[in-house]
Amino acid sequence: MAEGKTFRNDGYAKVTGRATYADDISFAGTLHMVPVYADYVAAKNVVIDSSKAEALPGCIRVLTAKDVPGITNFGQIEQDYPMLITDTIRSWGDVLALTVAETREIALAAAALVEITADPIKPVLTMEEALSPYARTVPSYGDSNIVVHHKMRHGNPDPLFDECELIIEEDFTTQMIEQGYMEPESAICVPRSDGVIEIYGSMQHPFSTRRFTGALLGEPLSNIEVYTIAVGGGFGGKDDTAAIVCARAALGARILRRPVKMTYTREWSIRESYKRHPYKLHYKVGVTSEGLIKAVKTEMYADSGAYLSVTPWVTWRSTAQCCGPYAVDNVHADVYGVATNNLFTGAMRGFGSPQVNFATEQIIDMIAEKLKMHPLGVRRINMVKQGSTTVTGQVLDDHTVSMEEVMNNTVHEIGYRKKFEKCSLGKSDSDELYGIGLAISYRGASLGAEGMDFCSAIINGQYDGSILVETGIHENGQGSDSVMMMVLAEELGTNLKRIRYKRSSTSNIPDSGSTVATRGTIMGSSSIVLAAKQFKELLSKHLAERLKCTPEEVTFHGDKIWGLTYDQSLTWEEAMKELFLQRVTPYAFGTFQAPDVSWDETNGQGNAYFTYVYSCQAAEVSVNKKTGKIKLLNIVASHDIGKAINKAMLLGQIYGGITQGVGYALMEEVTSEEGRTTSLNFDKYKIPRTTDLPEMTGIVVENYDPHSLTGAKGIGEPALELIAPAIANAVHNATGIRCKSLPLTINPEDLA
Amino acid sequence: MSNTITINNKPVTVTEEQRSMSLLTFLRENQFLHGVKNGCEKGLCGSCTISLDDRAVRSCKMTVEKALGKSVITVEGMEYEDGTIHPLQQAFIDAGAVQCGFCTPGMIMSSYTLLLKNPNPSREEVRKALRGNLCRCTGYQQIVDAVQLAAKYIEEQGLSPLAGCLR
């Protein structure tokens, strides 16, 4: 693949409007399903009267928890999320019933006729309330609103603070935000004549979708087949809720024996789907006069909302990465997930690190300011280097630790040193104050000690020389299918025209976990390499005789299969035909298991991740003295992703991730009144537009990673996790004001 | 008053009860033009953008009635009859401007109406013209690249900027 040229196997379909997303699919006789909400934030003794709705002509059925053959409550960790409410409402996003009708209009009209009564309870809306000893317990399980508590005990910071020259003690808060995928959730489910329910849905985790559906229907996983179709973005947000939308449509299809479609409006999507955890973070950091961080104590609280979802995993990442990319010898961290009656929170691109980075990367600048050191100097002294021991006790000696290299790249490209001297710090002759800021991070790639980590690939050669490939990684729009095809083409020495990515189904490829945690490229491409190795071995064994050499001597390049000399070669067409004549199926199955990781939950120590992605992003801003408006002037990002496979798509991930981070930094916030979400569409929930962004420069650093079979790591999340503190530092350097909560706002009065 | 809309250069007759429908629903549900996407239904995201008499409009915010007698072009009308694609479509692929693709049809239609008026837009002009089109995946950088690349393709290869269905 020529450098700089983009490959997307779905590019043509997407620019012509032919790409098929869930709501674009219909089958003869499709019924339409609509969710029914109630205006309670917390209530019990729920009574649902659907008689009026069911009397509406064209309304086929109103389904409630009573109709569920399986279990209504499910979840990835704790089975606490009610796919339909039975008795107790715990959040404003809860769904009580589903109307099913011949048309969407009738289903909508019927939903308005479902009558719900319940006894309201006073909702618990803040973490402070939830933690009070008198608080009502929100979750259905356990006896506390503290739903998880991770600890880190690395060395002993307490006695060291006295010896430190400088102690920084600060609080930070981050807001709740929405993933904001452009396509709202949608599903269409079809009951097949062989008893299987087929699912076409806008979800990012087909296997999780199958588990949720199996639970709701009370049926084995083999009864449910989830197909991959085009998905309009996910960013972590299309797991639980999107899976549940599929499960509900499947319930309708099963009971009514007709295809059922459920397409969400933007308002329902924002009302019901889980969000990024808002955090409250407290840090106490002790520093020597040379700028060395000696001791850190931190406490963090994450609002988990009414249901658990993946809060234990999100907060685990915050724990493992609680000190940013710095090797600190003495750290105590306590990270809590807290249940409230707010909307539940779960996975979003970044997953527990954007919150932490927002605090730590500002603290580093604060240290520099107090000690009159350069911010780069403080970073250099403390950052992880080759052979460093991380705060989890992991020695970084088996991959290239490129933190400094990556930082230098960004610094040089943007001209940080010179520009840093020009920062206004609140003083300027014009109305515009100028500032530059940067942030660095390292991110554990893939799941780490948070979960089971393996992935499969299937290569299926056809007798005409064409090749089908699939993996357990899911295409959410990021371009993973294209990357897998490119890796296979490279491994087989053939070209992309020969290869087709097979639309995956959960009944074909084994469960390979969720396409999250920046694991798509590293896990998927490694599984392809393994399958390709087997595939080549099989071919070599059966073609050696024809190529007049030993199997070990067979090579694959130039879209041909070769023996030892130039006159000994086979085209793929000839080779595949030969295998079929020998009654051998050219087929290979490979599973890549992530290298071992370890974790001790009692002290938060272990080899948390098998490798890390190193990143540095910098931003230049101007802040208007009269309005306080923050304008971005320039952004530069440098990331060590191991190896670039599809360069243009990689840059696209960087720019896209930065842009979501810009939204986090400057404008996004899910707002609510008394637990009822008020930012239900893009008028109130503002995300960055073309004119909110400056030109961006992405720098790709490639230090081949020995843990990945292609050398590639990943980029999805690193791109997003650190621009907010970079901007916060730039805003400080422009105004002299330190913003410790997100989104950043500058009150012009403070500039006077 | 006319009871037809020209959709992708073909006349389509509208029935009495279809007049009050939203144009977005009509295009998607009655004309099966699924390239017109629904991202918000409130005129806030631009996913449903079409060209209406060479102006970019949000089809979710208007009724079928308002389009009577006018010419609608959707992303499906951009490619040529023989299946080759419009330079804008090619440029979106080449520049890496497509990720999940949900915003892409709307982006292409807004860019199309821009290039009709301004064959050589600056980056700022592209950004201004696409202000109403949200994209959550790309950060817009490569979308701006794509529009400029399309302008270059059109100029350098002497191509027509017109939608494929009009030729």
Ligand code: FES
């Ligand atoms: S769907 Fe029309 S602007 Fe969003």
Ligand code: FES
């Ligand atoms: S490519 Fe996904 S919204 Fe633009």
